[in-house]
Amino acid sequence: MNSLTNKNVLLGVSGSIAAYKSPDIVRRLQDLGAEVRVVLTAGGAEFVSERSLQAVSKNKVNNNLWDKEAELSMGHIELAKWADAIVIAPASANTIAKLCHGKADDLLTTLILATTAKVLIAPAMNQQMYGSMATQDNLKILESRGMVIAKPEFGVQACGDIGEGRLAEPTSIAAQTANLFQNTQLSGKNVMITLGATIEAIDPVRFISNHSSGKMGMALATACVEAGATVNLVIGAISVAVESRAESVFVTNADEMLKAVNANISKQDIFISCAAVADYRPASIAKNKIKKDRETLSIDLVKNPDILSNVCQLKDKPICIGFAAETENLLENAQNKLKNKGCDAIILNDVSNAKIGLKSDRNEVFFITKKVCEKIEINSKIIIAQKLVIKISETLI
Ligand SMILES: Cc1cc2nc3c(=O)[nH]c(=O)nc-3n(C[C@H](O)[C@H](O)[C@H](O)COP(=O)(O)O)c2cc1C
Structure with a gap:
């Protein structure tokens, strides 16, 4: 239904x-x-x-x-x-x-x-x-x-x-x-979307994370379902209701997210990396709660796996779409990401603007491929997602 x-x-x-x-x-x-x-x-x-x-x-x-x-x-x-x-x-x-x-x-x-x-x-x-x-x-x-x-x-x-x-x-x-909202733009396609923030533990009670709400990823999930796709979600920490018509796997940190993606990626036609994956995680997780007995405290961080790059390098890779949440040199950084990661499209949003981006219900994005760079004007994330699905089906399929 x-x-x-x-x-x-x-x-x-x-x-x-x-x-x-x-x-x-x-x-x-x-x-x-x-x-x-x-x-x-x-x-x-x-x-x-x-x-x-x-x-x-x-x-x-x-x-x-x-x-x-x-x-x-x-x-x-x-x-x-x-x-x-x-x-x-x-x-x-x-x-x-x-x-x-x-x-x-x-x-x-x-x-x-x-x-x-x-x-x-x-x-x-x-x-x-x-x-x-x-x-x-x-x-x-x-x-x-x-x-x-x-x-x-x-x-x-x-x-x-x-x-x-x-x-x-x-x-x-x-x-x-x-x-009325059903269409066939992605009919018969399998789409995997990662969304939400990863949580990287410091000790049993503390963690490093970010402000991602999962709203943009969930809006994309709904838009893809309504375009006829079978949707698989890999979900980190979110503050939005889950699209019940999609298959969902819940994860905590970047390593778990990578494993969940790899477990199912071979069946996918399209991979949309919308999750805000922490770039770094603590080198080790303290077994017990860290005590407040020092004036300063340093935590060594190590790089997390780059899930989008991993998928882009697969032999039979699906169509790969990444998000670039930028605060400066927006278009330049997004174009570089497109090239360096080897993905098919980048969706760029300016997260320095409080009216759009991370926790907001609204967004304004650029859809960037090797051939196109189109702005999708400010709107609800639901409408932005519907417009992105049209762009994806028109330019990448
Ligand atoms: C008892 C009664 C029942 C009516 N039932 C219908 C109806 O089922 N369908 C219909 O098209 N008009 C029906 N009409 C006529 C409309 O109510 C009438 O054309 C009215 O101007 C419609 O106004 P509206 O289209 O601005 O709502 C009925 C009128 C009466 C007095």
Whole structure:
């Protein structure tokens, strides 16, 4: 089952009698991991209460294009940008017709014009209304513009008619929403990603590590899964939820990470080294807790294995992609890393900028190969990861 983890879904509820099912749709979208906000049309509000939708979504329900407070900050544009997907369920014949003509006379239709999000339409109406040439033509036009239609079901209707027009089941609408994010860019590929920080012990209670959160690596894991890849993760210390659709191995230090990578690398088509591996580790680990009885203390460090270089030197090496977290001479250092390690691409990020990089939810990167050097502008790590997967599939596969 595809997931909606980290996805913002805007549910538009319009004036169909099936609107009473919309709180259940909110729940089913949440079950798949989505953050859900609701826009209710005036017609929709005749069939379901704003209060119910607010309670289940745990967010204010938006129902007014002319809301003075929301529009202080251009609320309709903000919502249009917030959404990764807009689901109109139920979609009335009237709302479908308005979308078709690009009308923008309420919040929902205005949002649709202002968004770049994926759109799913779940029609629900009397079978005669659904089968009418106008509605059928309108749906074809919306489909030709890239909107996805969640086909209604056949059955007994609220008015007593029997026919096609019953709203698709809420679980099916949620599943079809998750499918919007599925693509085939990495279909059939095995991808291994290392992520998180390594922890190098000094004594039984102390260690050397770094600030890596694993957020960028986990976002890449999700993007690769959604692009159809089978994903293997080798995970150090992280502060982010694990992508449950990937196979995961958990490690502590660089040596363990190298062993876990080597154990499975022969099956991989792509290797992405996103982990912040400590360059050095203590030469020896003190058996007992080091006492505070000296004024100064030195710890001898020895070099850790370079996992990315190791993989790059394999005879049947997979496509190798490394991360360069730099603070100065960014492009120059990244180009050198690409050459010296012999990898196929480097993803460069400037970790001196607190707004992006290590612990942040946002990032801005350069995707660098021998032939290309492209900037991916500042965005959430989720979006950056999706864009990187497109770059990887376009330039390296
Ligand atoms: C009792 C009742 C039930 C209705 N059920 C539906 C319906 O299931 N599907 C539909 O497309 N329209 C239905 N309508 C008509 C819409 O509510 C009407 O076209 C309204 O203008 C839609 O507004 P909206 O698209 O802005 O939400 C119904 C109207 C009434 C009075």
